[in-house]
Amino acid sequence: MRSITRFIAVLLCLRTAASDSNAICELKDVPGNSNDWIVLQEKSLGCWTDFTSLNGTEVHILKLLSSPEKHTMLELNVTVANPSVVIITSSSAQTILLQDNPTVNIYVTYGTSITFYLPTRGSPQTHVAPFTNSDSELLKWAAETFGGVTSFTTARDPMAITFTGMKGTQQPSTCDLQPEIAADKQFIELKLTPPPDELKSCYTKHSGEPIHVINIPDDVKIRHVYVHLPSKSKVVLRGPANTEWTIHDNHEVKLLYNNPVTLNGMKLPPRKTISDDPREIRQTVLFYYNSTSITSYSEIRLNVSHIQLWIRDNTDSSVPAEVKPTTPAPSSSLVPLQMQLFSSPDYMLPLDPSSKVQSDKRVYAEISSQSFGEFPLSIKVSSCQVRSMAVVRDMLFKEEACYIKDCPKRLSFSFKMLQDQPSSSWDLECAVKLCYESVKFCTNETQVKRNFQVKPYIPNQNPCFEFGLSAVLGIAFGGFLIGVLLTGALWFIKIRTGHPVALGMRSTAAELSVLSISGCPCGLTKRQPVPTHPSPSENSSANASIGSTQSTPTSSMA
Ligand SMILES: *[C@@H]1O[C@H](CO)[C@@H](O)[C@H](O)[C@H]1NC(C)=O
Ligand SMILES: *[C@@H]1O[C@H](CO)[C@@H](O)[C@H](O)[C@H]1NC(C)=O
Numbered sequence: 001m002r003s004i005t006r007f008i009a010v011l012l013c014l015r016t017a018a019s020d021s022n023a024i025c026e027l028k029d030v031p032g033n034s035n036d037w038i039v040l041q042e043k044s045l046g047c048w049t050d051f052t053s054l055n056g057t058e059v060h061i062l063k064l065l066s067s068p069e070k071h072t073m074l075e076l077n078v079t080v081a082n083p084s085v086v087i088i089t090s091s092s093a094q095t096i097l098l099q100d101n102p103t104v105n106i107y108v109t110y111g112t113s114i115t116f117y118l119p120t121r122g123s124p125q126t127h128v129a130p131f132t133n134s135d136s137e138l139l140k141w142a143a144e145t146f147g148g149v150t151s152f153t154t155a156r157d158p159m160a161i162t163f164t165g166m167k168g169t170q171q172p173s174t175c176d177l178q179p180e181i182a183a184d185k186q187f188i189e190l191k192l193t194p195p196p197d198e199l200k201s202c203y204t205k206h207s208g209e210p211i212h213v214i215n216i217p218d219d220v221k222i223r224h225v226y227v228h229l230p231s232k233s234k235v236v237l238r239g240p241a242n243t244e245w246t247i248h249d250n251h252e253v254k255l256l257y258n259n260p261v262t263l264n265g266m267k268l269p270p271r272k273t274i275s276d277d278p279r280e281i282r283q284t285v286l287f288y289y290n291s292t293s294i295t296s297y298s299e300i301r302l303n304v305s306h307i308q309l310w311i312r313d314n315t316d317s318s319v320p321a322e323v324k325p326t327t328p329a330p331s332s333s334l335v336p337l338q339m340q341l342f343s344s345p346d347y348m349l350p351l352d353p354s355s356k357v358q359s360d361k362r363v364y365a366e367i368s369s370q371s372f373g374e375f376p377l378s379i380k381v382s383s384c385q386v387r388s389m390a391v392v393r394d395m396l397f398k399e400e401a402c403y404i405k406d407c408p409k410r411l412s413f414s415f416k417m418l419q420d421q422p423s424s425s426w427d428l429e430c431a432v433k434l435c436y437e438s439v440k441f442c443t444n445e446t447q448v449k450r451n452f453q454v455k456p457y458i459p460n461q462n463p464c465f466e467f468g469l470s471a472v473l474g475i476a477f478g479g480f481l482i483g484v485l486l487t488g489a490l491w492f493i494k495i496r497t498g499h500p501v502a503l504g505m506r507s508t509a510a511e512l513s514v515l516s517i518s519g520c521p522c523g524l525t526k527r528q529p530v531p532t533h534p535s536p537s538e539n540s541s542a543n544a545s546i547g548s549t550q551s552t553p554t555s556s557m558a
């Protein structure tokens with residue numbers, strides 16, 4: 001047995017040694033940098049605002065980048081553009097076929113070599129913008145000259161750029177460059193030279209938790225990678241030194257990485273040195289995750305500074321393959337937090353949102369967050385408030401002990417202070433921080449909120465004692481016993497004397513029923529239902545026993 005295993009191991013070694021980059025699986029080009037399980041996009045620097053100058057002119061800056069081997073003519077179509085100033089700068093010589101528009105003024109930065117053609121007549125009139133060393137200098141010049149900047153767009157190897165005449169809808173007043181997907185700008189349509197196949201990938205379907213490996217070989221100069229990962233997966237991020245990874249949509253992922261990673265605004269230092277050799281990666285990954293297979297392996301050779309990457313589990317049928325991912329809306333709170341309420345300190349049964357909490361009862365709350373696999377997380381609560389319409393009150397809380405592993409935060413509250421408030425619907429809101437103890441990092445405070453209904457506590461003014469089930473049964477049984485004893489006594493008297501004593505017996509039965517049913521104004525018929533779970537069997541059994549109490553003496557009388 002052992003020798004067979006060794007033989008297989010040797011065979012495997014030979015195989016992996018023979019095919020280097022196919023050490024993990026058979027790598028294939030990903031046409032268009034997009035398929036079912038992976039999408040790769042370049043992010044370029046740009047910005048846009050809703051700026052228009054006083055006379056209604058928009059100000060757009062185009063920065064053209066071209067790879068030396070791809071020198072084609074660019075078609076620039078501004079026929080339906082709003083009145084604009086279009087400033088063009090380019091890293092290399094360009095030829096532009098212009099579909100023009102008299103309300104659009106074209107500026108070209110000094111030193112940029114651009115030859116314009118108009119389809120019908122010679123060349124258009126253009127203006128000169130000063131030479132600038134950097135994008136920010138150009139932005140500054142445009143803002144000073146025209147009063148503001150509507151957009152800045154970087155286009156790599158464009159074939160056609162069309163202004164659609166739509167208005168920019170971004171709110172900021174200044175155009176601050178940031179990595180963006182140029183396709184998100186609806187007022188400019190970019191047709192770029194199809195990206196060369198700079199992504200190779202393979203995917204093997206298998207059961208169990210998937211492991212996705214992304215490798216950027218050391219000769220590729222990517223600096224920033226924005227990744228969107230499937231939840232519940234194990235991921236390996238490997239890149240050249242100076243690569244930074246930013247993980248979006250914080251799902252539950254386990255991570256292994258050799259570069260700094262930013263997760264939920266928290267910067268994590270590199271974990272482990274990993275070479276870019278697929279064979280070494282394979283070994284490291286299988287050992288690290290104690291696994292026998294890798295779900296997907298991808299190699300990226302797109303040589304640009306910012307890229308965006310989506311990895312999807314193609315087993316996840318809820319994501320149609322054709323749907324192009326769009327840039328997610330920025331959200332203020334990245335971390336999904338939730339708060340559950342419980343009526344008892346055992347934290348077993350959560351209160352459902354519609355059930356009412358009695359204001360004199362203590363309420364137990366549990367605040368939890370998704371954890372990130374290997375990063376143990378603790379939740380720190382700084383303050384809590386309750387609010388209902390205009391009323392806002394600070395809410396004192398007590399931390400509850402918790403002994404389970406990976407325990408969420410447990411608190412308890414008393415809502416007594418809401419006793420005299422007219423409103424019954426309240427929001428309980430706590431300011432919390434998430435802390436990753438292992439890297440000594442806490443997020444900024446974020447709010448976690450939960451609505452609850454409160455029911456004022458009405459102290460029992462009634463002098464009568466409450467009839468519980470045991471009281472009812474006790475009375476019923478007592479009545480039965482008295483009945484049996486009386487019947488026995490009467491029977492005894494009848495045998496001894498020969499005279500029935502019917503009258504006395506009837507009055508006893510009447511007294512009995514008065515005592516058990518209507519003796520108090522708060523009798524059984526008016527009994528309050530049990531607050532949490534009124535049980536129908538309880539009432540019916542009580543009725544049944546009353547029935548038998550009454551019938552026993554009467555029937556025995558006949
Ligand atoms: C220029 O763009 C407009 C709007 O998209 C379009 O209607 C027109 O056909 C384009 N012109 C050329 C020559 O492609
Ligand atoms: C509007 O202002 C811009 C920049 O100040 C100028 O280039 C353009 O000619 C003006 N347009 C009109 C119609 O006055």
Ligand SMILES: *[C@@H]1O[C@H](CO)[C@@H](O)[C@H](O)[C@H]1NC(C)=O
Pocket residue numbers: 219220221303
């Ligand atoms: C990537 O681009 C940089 C400059 O932008 C260049 O120095 C480097 O050789 C390129 N690498 C590859 C693999 O093309």
Ligand SMILES: *[C@@H]1O[C@H](CO)[C@@H](O)[C@H](O)[C@H]1NC(C)=O
Pocket residue numbers: 264265266443444
């Ligand atoms: C936390 O808050 C500070 C100050 O309000 C802000 O500068 C910083 O960017 C915030 N950090 C995160 C991760 O949101």
Ligand SMILES: *[C@@H]1O[C@H](CO)[C@@H](O)[C@H](O)[C@H]1NC(C)=O
Pocket residue numbers: 290
């Ligand atoms: C590794 O996985 C195997 C089987 O999947 C399991 O028996 C073993 O205990 C695991 N080892 C560790 C260190 O977790």
